[in-house]
Amino acid sequence: MVTVMQIRTVGTSALLIEVDDPLAWFAALDAERAAGRLDVTDIVPGARTVLLDGVASVTSLAATLRDRPPPAPTFVADDDLDIPVTFDGPDLGGVAAHVGLSTEAVVEALTSATFRVAFGGFAPGFAYLSGLPWSVPRLDSPRPRVPAGSVALAAEFAGIYPTASPGGWQLVGRTDTVLFDIDRTPPALLTPGRTVRFVAVA
Incomplete structure (x- = not known):
């Protein structure tokens, strides 16, 4: 099931994606950025959205996000x-x-x-x-x-x-x-x- 419901461009180098579990998407995308597999400057979760800023290619990333499977629904931090x-x-x-x-x-x-x-x-x-x-x-x-x-x-x-x-x-x-x-x-x-x-x- 694909859970990216809407993708909007913000200016020339940012994407705003509407998802059903912003925190899970934030965790997955942030891990990809840390591993060097995602070329973005900042990732900001919201109540129903995730903003990706400093995107190298908004067209390419939008296409990738539109068809990718949802991340795991849970996100566990190790700093209670x-x-x-x-x-x-x-x-x-x-x-x-x-x-x-x-x-x-x-x-x-x-x-x-x-x-x-x-x-x-x-x-x-x-x-x-x-x-x-x-x-x-x-x-x-x-x-x-x-x-x-x-x-x-x-x-x-x-x-x-x-x-x-x-x-x-x-x-x-x-x-x-x-x-x-x-x-x-x-x-x-x-x-x-x-x-x-x-x-x-x-």
Whole structure:
């Protein structure tokens, strides 16, 4: 079964492919690039797409991708990360009411879940974490300022605000973990494919 559903050119040297498992495609294509079998500069997964930038020949690569079989549906990173979280966010009670659980049960579910970085966006260091046990609505009205380190939920994703910024996600906790440091390699702590677990702290 071919899972590349749409291929679009972006400028003169990039391709945007719509796929059913962006993280699996990212892992497979990144491995090919590392092995020297794929001549691209950058590979960026999204919610439903993968962007390949710095493509030597967009016509040739598009033809290759259109007919290739899908990669393995799983992607396992070897750098699991535990993030300490204080679960005292102002929206924790609202999330509990929405999913029909106590706040304690919500915290238990969040700390029992294994999240995976699906893709980055919104701000440097911000990662969309898949693996949320439920779907949670965004706030009706975004906050003008969300503190850095806020652990938040929206739709099927969890995330952590790397810096203070406006935001409409439901805030359930906070962490002191530094998510983006320009002097670190790579600067973003949460990179695509990395698995993340929340650890409750008092």
